[in-house]
Amino acid sequence: MPLLLLLLAALEVQVKLPATQATQPLDGRLLILFSTDDKAEPRNQISDSPKSQIVFGSDVDSFRPNSTHTVSSEAYGYPIRRLSDLKPGEYTVQAVLDKYETFNRADGHTLKLPTDRGEGRQWNRAPGNLYSKPVKATIANGSSMAVTLDQVIPAIPEPKNSKYIRHIKVQSERLTKFWGRPMFLGAHILVPEGFDEHPEARYPLAIYHGHFPSDFSGFRPEPPDPNLKPDY
Secondary structure: OOOEEEEEOOEEEEEOOHHOOOOOOEEEEEEEEEEEOOOHHHHHHHOOOOOOEEEEEEEEEEEEEOOEEEEEOOOEEEEEEEEEHOOOOOEEEEEEEEEEEEEEEEOOOEEEEOOOOOOOOOHHOOOOOEEEOOOEEEEEOOEEEEEEEEEOOOOOOOOOOOOOOOEEEEOOOOOOEEEHHHHHHHEEEEOOOOOOOOOOOOOOOOOOOOOOOOOOOOOOOOOOOOOOOOOO
Protein backbone atom coordinates (compact mmCIF):
# COMPACT_ATOMS: atom_id res chain seq x y z
CA MET A 1 0.00 0.00 0.00
CA PRO A 2 1.34 3.52 -0.77
CA LEU A 3 2.18 5.70 2.21
CA LEU A 4 0.46 9.09 2.42
CA LEU A 5 1.18 11.98 4.79
CA LEU A 6 -1.89 13.84 6.04
CA LEU A 7 -2.14 17.10 7.95
CA LEU A 8 -4.98 17.02 10.50
CA ALA A 9 -5.90 20.66 11.17
CA ALA A 10 -8.55 20.88 8.43
CA LEU A 11 -8.59 17.26 7.41
CA GLU A 12 -10.50 16.65 4.19
CA VAL A 13 -10.78 13.62 1.96
CA GLN A 14 -11.09 14.11 -1.79
CA VAL A 15 -12.95 11.21 -3.42
CA LYS A 16 -12.79 10.86 -7.19
CA LEU A 17 -15.39 9.02 -9.29
CA PRO A 18 -13.64 7.87 -12.49
CA ALA A 19 -15.59 7.79 -15.75
CA THR A 20 -14.74 4.09 -16.07
CA GLN A 21 -17.02 3.28 -13.12
CA ALA A 22 -20.10 5.35 -14.00
CA THR A 23 -21.85 6.51 -17.16
CA GLN A 24 -24.27 8.85 -15.38
CA PRO A 25 -24.43 10.82 -12.09
CA LEU A 26 -24.79 8.70 -8.95
CA ASP A 27 -26.58 9.29 -5.66
CA GLY A 28 -25.66 7.63 -2.38
CA ARG A 29 -23.88 7.70 0.93
CA LEU A 30 -20.13 8.18 0.66
CA LEU A 31 -18.27 6.47 3.51
CA ILE A 32 -14.66 7.13 4.51
CA LEU A 33 -13.12 4.41 6.67
CA PHE A 34 -10.03 4.51 8.89
CA SER A 35 -8.52 1.40 10.46
CA THR A 36 -5.53 0.61 12.68
CA ASP A 37 -5.91 -3.13 11.99
CA ASP A 38 -4.27 -4.62 8.90
CA LYS A 39 -6.03 -7.99 9.14
CA ALA A 40 -8.86 -6.97 6.76
CA GLU A 41 -10.05 -4.11 4.57
CA PRO A 42 -11.46 -1.21 6.59
CA ARG A 43 -14.92 -1.70 5.00
CA ASN A 44 -15.10 -5.11 6.65
CA GLN A 45 -14.20 -3.88 10.14
CA ILE A 46 -17.18 -1.72 11.10
CA SER A 47 -19.44 -3.24 13.76
CA ASP A 48 -21.25 -2.45 16.99
CA SER A 49 -18.48 -4.04 19.07
CA PRO A 50 -15.67 -2.29 20.98
CA LYS A 51 -13.28 -3.50 18.25
CA SER A 52 -15.04 -1.51 15.53
CA GLN A 53 -12.86 0.67 13.36
CA ILE A 54 -13.85 4.19 12.26
CA VAL A 55 -16.24 5.42 9.57
CA PHE A 56 -17.41 8.89 8.48
CA GLY A 57 -20.24 9.60 6.05
CA SER A 58 -21.34 12.23 3.57
CA ASP A 59 -24.43 12.27 1.31
CA VAL A 60 -23.76 12.69 -2.41
CA ASP A 61 -26.37 13.83 -4.92
CA SER A 62 -25.64 13.67 -8.66
CA PHE A 63 -22.01 12.64 -8.20
CA ARG A 64 -20.81 13.05 -11.76
CA PRO A 65 -18.32 10.73 -13.46
CA ASN A 66 -14.78 12.11 -13.62
CA SER A 67 -15.47 14.54 -10.77
CA THR A 68 -14.43 14.81 -7.12
CA HIS A 69 -16.49 15.01 -3.92
CA THR A 70 -14.97 16.51 -0.78
CA VAL A 71 -15.67 14.92 2.60
CA SER A 72 -14.99 17.76 5.01
CA SER A 73 -13.58 17.68 8.52
CA GLU A 74 -17.14 18.25 9.82
CA ALA A 75 -18.43 14.90 8.48
CA TYR A 76 -20.21 12.83 11.12
CA GLY A 77 -18.87 9.40 12.03
CA TYR A 78 -18.85 6.35 14.26
CA PRO A 79 -17.58 5.71 16.88
CA ILE A 80 -15.89 9.13 16.62
CA ARG A 81 -18.34 12.01 16.19
CA ARG A 82 -16.52 14.09 13.54
CA LEU A 83 -13.65 13.62 11.12
CA SER A 84 -11.89 16.56 12.78
CA ASP A 85 -11.79 14.50 16.03
CA LEU A 86 -9.66 11.75 14.47
CA LYS A 87 -6.48 11.24 16.48
CA PRO A 88 -3.08 11.61 14.75
CA GLY A 89 -1.46 8.32 13.84
CA GLU A 90 -1.08 5.74 11.08
CA TYR A 91 -4.23 4.36 9.47
CA THR A 92 -5.40 2.29 6.56
CA VAL A 93 -7.91 4.43 4.65
CA GLN A 94 -10.67 3.38 2.25
CA ALA A 95 -13.79 4.90 0.66
CA VAL A 96 -17.08 3.20 -0.23
CA LEU A 97 -20.03 4.62 -2.17
CA ASP A 98 -23.28 2.97 -1.07
CA LYS A 99 -25.40 3.69 -4.15
CA TYR A 100 -29.01 4.88 -3.90
CA GLU A 101 -31.91 4.37 -6.31
CA THR A 102 -34.77 6.79 -6.89
CA PHE A 103 -38.28 5.49 -6.11
CA ASN A 104 -41.38 7.32 -7.33
CA ARG A 105 -43.93 5.76 -5.01
CA ALA A 106 -47.65 5.43 -5.57
CA ASP A 107 -48.35 7.61 -2.51
CA GLY A 108 -46.74 10.58 -4.25
CA HIS A 109 -43.43 10.51 -2.36
CA THR A 110 -40.10 10.34 -4.19
CA LEU A 111 -37.30 8.71 -2.19
CA LYS A 112 -33.64 7.95 -2.75
CA LEU A 113 -32.75 4.73 -0.96
CA PRO A 114 -30.18 1.93 -0.96
CA THR A 115 -31.65 -1.38 -2.10
CA ASP A 116 -30.81 -5.00 -1.44
CA ARG A 117 -29.01 -6.71 -4.32
CA GLY A 118 -28.87 -10.18 -2.84
CA GLU A 119 -26.44 -9.47 0.00
CA GLY A 120 -28.96 -8.72 2.75
CA ARG A 121 -28.56 -4.91 2.71
CA GLN A 122 -24.93 -4.82 3.78
CA TRP A 123 -23.26 -1.75 2.31
CA ASN A 124 -19.75 -3.18 2.54
CA ARG A 125 -20.52 -6.04 0.15
CA ALA A 126 -23.55 -4.85 -1.85
CA PRO A 127 -23.08 -5.64 -5.57
CA GLY A 128 -22.57 -2.51 -7.63
CA ASN A 129 -21.23 -0.40 -4.77
CA LEU A 130 -17.96 1.34 -5.57
CA TYR A 131 -14.90 1.41 -3.34
CA SER A 132 -11.25 2.40 -3.31
CA LYS A 133 -8.21 0.26 -2.69
CA PRO A 134 -6.97 0.55 0.92
CA VAL A 135 -4.01 2.92 1.35
CA LYS A 136 -1.72 3.62 4.29
CA ALA A 137 -1.85 7.15 5.67
CA THR A 138 0.04 8.89 8.46
CA ILE A 139 -2.13 11.59 9.98
CA ALA A 140 -0.30 14.49 11.57
CA ASN A 141 -1.28 18.18 11.87
CA GLY A 142 -2.93 19.62 8.82
CA SER A 143 -4.43 19.01 5.32
CA SER A 144 -6.05 16.52 2.91
CA MET A 145 -5.77 13.28 0.97
CA ALA A 146 -7.31 11.78 -2.14
CA VAL A 147 -8.75 8.35 -2.95
CA THR A 148 -10.38 6.98 -6.11
CA LEU A 149 -13.50 4.82 -6.38
CA ASP A 150 -11.90 2.54 -8.96
CA GLN A 151 -13.22 -0.81 -7.67
CA VAL A 152 -16.73 -2.31 -7.89
CA ILE A 153 -18.30 -5.07 -5.79
CA PRO A 154 -19.29 -7.89 -8.17
CA ALA A 155 -22.74 -9.40 -8.50
CA ILE A 156 -23.65 -12.41 -6.37
CA PRO A 157 -24.10 -15.53 -8.54
CA GLU A 158 -27.66 -16.81 -8.63
CA PRO A 159 -28.01 -20.15 -6.77
CA LYS A 160 -28.55 -23.15 -9.04
CA ASN A 161 -31.40 -25.60 -8.83
CA SER A 162 -30.63 -29.17 -7.84
CA LYS A 163 -32.60 -32.38 -7.39
CA TYR A 164 -33.78 -31.36 -3.94
CA ILE A 165 -33.46 -27.57 -3.83
CA ARG A 166 -35.32 -25.12 -6.11
CA HIS A 167 -35.11 -21.34 -6.26
CA ILE A 168 -38.01 -19.16 -7.37
CA LYS A 169 -38.57 -15.43 -7.77
CA VAL A 170 -42.05 -13.96 -8.32
CA GLN A 171 -42.82 -10.35 -9.15
CA SER A 172 -45.24 -8.80 -6.67
CA GLU A 173 -47.97 -6.79 -8.38
CA ARG A 174 -48.79 -4.75 -5.26
CA LEU A 175 -45.20 -3.98 -4.28
CA THR A 176 -44.33 -3.10 -7.88
CA LYS A 177 -47.24 -0.67 -8.07
CA PHE A 178 -46.41 0.97 -4.73
CA TRP A 179 -42.65 1.34 -5.24
CA GLY A 180 -42.85 2.33 -8.90
CA ARG A 181 -40.40 -0.32 -10.11
CA PRO A 182 -40.39 -4.13 -10.38
CA MET A 183 -40.27 -5.74 -6.92
CA PHE A 184 -39.86 -9.46 -6.34
CA LEU A 185 -40.42 -12.06 -3.66
CA GLY A 186 -38.10 -15.07 -3.60
CA ALA A 187 -37.91 -18.46 -1.93
CA HIS A 188 -35.53 -21.39 -1.59
CA ILE A 189 -37.53 -24.62 -1.59
CA LEU A 190 -36.55 -28.07 -0.36
CA VAL A 191 -38.61 -30.68 -2.24
CA PRO A 192 -39.08 -34.30 -1.10
CA GLU A 193 -37.72 -37.45 -2.73
CA GLY A 194 -39.72 -38.34 -5.85
CA PHE A 195 -41.10 -34.82 -6.31
CA ASP A 196 -40.44 -34.72 -10.08
CA GLU A 197 -41.64 -38.28 -10.64
CA HIS A 198 -45.01 -37.65 -8.96
CA PRO A 199 -46.34 -34.26 -10.12
CA GLU A 200 -49.85 -35.21 -8.99
CA ALA A 201 -48.80 -35.64 -5.36
CA ARG A 202 -49.53 -33.01 -2.69
CA TYR A 203 -47.24 -32.32 0.25
CA PRO A 204 -47.44 -30.35 3.53
CA LEU A 205 -45.67 -26.99 3.45
CA ALA A 206 -43.44 -25.57 6.18
CA ILE A 207 -42.28 -21.95 5.81
CA TYR A 208 -39.28 -20.36 7.49
CA HIS A 209 -38.91 -16.61 7.00
CA GLY A 210 -35.21 -15.78 7.29
CA HIS A 211 -33.31 -12.55 6.67
CA PHE A 212 -32.14 -12.53 3.04
CA PRO A 213 -30.90 -16.17 2.98
CA SER A 214 -28.69 -16.76 -0.07
CA ASP A 215 -29.62 -20.44 -0.30
CA PHE A 216 -31.28 -23.29 1.55
CA SER A 217 -29.00 -24.13 4.48
CA GLY A 218 -28.77 -27.08 6.84
CA PHE A 219 -29.32 -29.70 4.15
CA ARG A 220 -27.10 -31.98 2.08
CA PRO A 221 -27.98 -34.92 -0.18
CA GLU A 222 -25.15 -37.11 1.13
CA PRO A 223 -26.00 -39.41 4.07
CA PRO A 224 -23.99 -39.01 7.28
CA ASP A 225 -21.01 -41.21 8.11
CA PRO A 226 -22.49 -44.40 9.63
CA ASN A 227 -19.44 -44.67 11.90
CA LEU A 228 -19.76 -41.12 13.20
CA LYS A 229 -19.75 -41.10 17.00
CA PRO A 230 -22.38 -38.96 18.78
CA ASP A 231 -21.33 -35.61 20.21
CA TYR A 232 -23.35 -34.80 23.32
